[in-house]
Amino acid sequence: MLGLMQDTPLLISGLLNYAERHHPRVEIVSREGDGMEHRYGYAQAAGRSRRLASALHATGVRPGDRVATLAMNHHRHFELYFGVSGMGAVLHTVNPRLFAAQIEYIVDHGGARIMFVDPAFVPLIAPLVPDLPKVSRYVVLGGPETIGEAAEGLPGVVDYETFLKDGTDSHVWPSFDERTASTLCYTSGTTGNPKGVLYSHRSTVLHALSACQPGSFGLSAESVLLALPPMFHANAWSFPYLAAMTGAKLVLPGSRLDGESLQELISKEGVTFTVGVPTVFTMLLEHLHRTGKGIAPLARAGVGGSAVPRAMIDELAHHGCTVLQLWGMTETSPLGTIATPTPALAALAEADRADVLAQQGRVRWGLDVRIVGEDGRDAPRDGRTQGALWVRGPWVARRYYGADADMLDDEGWFPTGDVATLDAHGYLRITDRTKDVIKSGGEWISSLEIENLACDVPGVRQAAVIAAYHPKWEERPLLIIVADKECPPTRQDVLDHLQPRIAKWWMPDDVVTVEALPMTATGKVSKLTLRERFRDHLVKAAESPP
Numbered sequence: 001m002l003g004l005m006q007d008t009p010l011l012i013s014g015l016l017n018y019a020e021r022h023h024p025r026v027e028i029v030s031r032e033g034d035g036m037e038h039r040y041g042y043a044q045a046a047g048r049s050r051r052l053a054s055a056l057h058a059t060g061v062r063p064g065d066r067v068a069t070l071a072m073n074h075h076r077h078f079e080l081y082f083g084v085s086g087m088g089a090v091l092h093t094v095n096p097r098l099f100a101a102q103i104e105y106i107v108d109h110g111g112a113r114i115m116f117v118d119p120a121f122v123p124l125i126a127p128l129v130p131d132l133p134k135v136s137r138y139v140v141l142g143g144p145e146t147i148g149e150a151a152e153g154l155p156g157v158v159d160y161e162t163f164l165k166d167g168t169d170s171h172v173w174p175s176f177d178e179r180t181a182s183t184l185c186y187t188s189g190t191t192g193n194p195k196g197v198l199y200s201h202r203s204t205v206l207h208a209l210s211a212c213q214p215g216s217f218g219l220s221a222e223s224v225l226l227a228l229p230p231m232f233h234a235n236a237w238s239f240p241y242l243a244a245m246t247g248a249k250l251v252l253p254g255s256r257l258d259g260e261s262l263q264e265l266i267s268k269e270g271v272t273f274t275v276g277v278p279t280v281f282t283m284l285l286e287h288l289h290r291t292g293k294g295i296a297p298l299a300r301a302g303v304g305g306s307a308v309p310r311a312m313i314d315e316l317a318h319h320g321c322t323v324l325q326l327w328g329m330t331e332t333s334p335l336g337t338i339a340t341p342t343p344a345l346a347a348l349a350e351a352d353r354a355d356v357l358a359q360q361g362r363v364r365w366g367l368d369v370r371i372v373g374e375d376g377r378d379a380p381r382d383g384r385t386q387g388a389l390w391v392r393g394p395w396v397a398r399r400y401y402g403a404d405a406d407m408l409d410d411e412g413w414f415p416t417g418d419v420a421t422l423d424a425h426g427y428l429r430i431t432d433r434t435k436d437v438i439k440s441g442g443e444w445i446s447s448l449e450i451e452n453l454a455c456d457v458p459g460v461r462q463a464a465v466i467a468a469y470h471p472k473w474e475e476r477p478l479l480i481i482v483a484d485k486e487c488p489p490t491r492q493d494v495l496d497h498l499q500p501r502i503a504k505w506w507m508p509d510d511v512v513t514v515e516a517l518p519m520t521a522t523g524k525v526s527k528l529t530l531r532e533r534f535r536d537h538l539v540k541a542a543e544s545p546p
């Protein structure tokens with residue numbers, strides 16, 4: 001027997017409808033590429049999103065068609081998020097930080113025939129045009145003045161404001177199956193070609209609904225959200241959807257993510273909540289340190305994408321901001337676990353409680369996790385036994401776009417490629433990525449844990465631990481640091497700090513100082529590049545001792 005309740009599909013357009021009807025004047029503030037500030041309310045944003053949907057229809061875009069974007073975080077990209085998905089087409093966000101060949105591959109694989117480009121990225125895309133035969137129309141995200149000489153060579157080029165004139169605000173959002181594809185986003189693909197994750201309206205709405213709950217981000221119409229994750233990366237970690245769903249004020253920072261710009265935005269707009277990768281918070285904290293400024297009223301920040309150094313958690317707490325560490329990946333929409341407290345932690349001593357909360361977080365309803373040991377069985381929840389992390393749930397990918405097979409095991413679990421532990425309180429700790437794991441004499445060493453400790457050494461600004469080849473143990477940990485120019489620590493300072501804190505066989509065989517760590521297009525340390533450079537470091541060091 002079926003229930004007798006209304007069968008309203010969970011559609012992305014429904015989120016904007018809500019914000020338009022019930023929070024029409026709540027602001028979306030954005031910093032545009034030209035440095036200007038733009039403000040409007042949800043009602044106006046919704047009207048322009050509908051106008052965009054009908055203009056897309058007028059130009060021949062139909063449900064299921066992909067519409068590509070190469071753009072930062074601003075109000076026009078917000079309109080694309082809702083206008084494209086809302087009409088039943090698929091928003092394909094492309095990462096401008098990738099190599100040209102990867103951009104070509106991703107755009108071509110996605111199959112979009114129309115692409116929306118920031119004026120700043122026109123010089124990036126113009127030389128690629130001959131290799132993007134499927135794209136027959138380019139729209140530059142600005143007014144008529146943004147069609148400069150460089151843009152004139154783009155096929156069918158038009159500016160966004162002129163493009164909108166072919167549409168109407170009275171367009172009505174269509175209703176369709178909530179499992180319809182809404183957005184397409186490629187993972188950076190450190191090995192092989194990038195892979196497309198194709199989200200649905202249902203997965204997007206359920207993911208956002210879970211993320212804004214009190215045990216997760218705890219958002220409401222009283223929140224002011226600053227969307228730091230780029231809108232071309234994993235749905236900007238759901239920020240556009242979370243804002244519309246809660247009716248919260250949304251701040252879009254454009255392309256300037258330096259410490260000074262962020263501090264200004266936070267205090268000027270009264271930001272109370274944000275999320276981002278550790279690199280962005282490093283820049284912010286450096287600015288605060290230099291200027292003595294603060295970040296009130298920012299009360300909480302979700303930080304993830306790579307491990308959050310303990311020192312960063314403490315420093316942000318000093319500024320009145322609680323860090324909620326997050327773990328997730330493009331394939332998990334992207335939010336997986338979030339480190340929020342439970343009553344069970346109240347019984348712990350303050351320092352132990354802080355240790356638990358400095359991990360990658362707790363499972364929340366909707367996304368289940370499993371840690372599988374080398375024997376194929378579930379690892380004990382002791383906070384020590386490492387194993388492969390598998391996840392499952394309604395916002396986890398099943399198959400990559402264009403692939404011919406699912407990636408799941410027989411019970412529907414998705415292999416994340418991460419190595420983790422679970423503790424008795426249900427908190428997950430990521431110890432490595434499977435491909436970064438250091439296996440010394442058959443035992444796993446957690447590079448993330450050593451990096452975290454190394455970052456506590458005065459004068460260490462960044463740290464990365466990789467597996468270097470060792471003739472006897474096969475692999476041994478090598479610690480690579482970026483040091484503060486004014487007070488660089490010695491090799492011995494670093495080793496002395498680590499020695500009482502980790503097992504003897506985890507101690508790095510050497511410490512190397514570099515100018516900067518190589519980064520991936522998603523702002524993470526590229527261990528692949530480091531491994532290529534330092535694979536034989538220990539062998540060479542043994543041949544020519546200092």
Ligand code: ADP
Pocket residue numbers: 187188189190303304305306307308325326327328329330331334360416417418430432433520522524
């Ligand atoms: P990529 O960077 O490869 O494009 P993602 O952005 O999807 O892809 O990255 C997901 C990966 O980032 C996870 O599988 C995990 O290895 C890492 N990661 C995410 N959050 C954390 C965290 N809080 N601590 C450690 N690693 C993390």
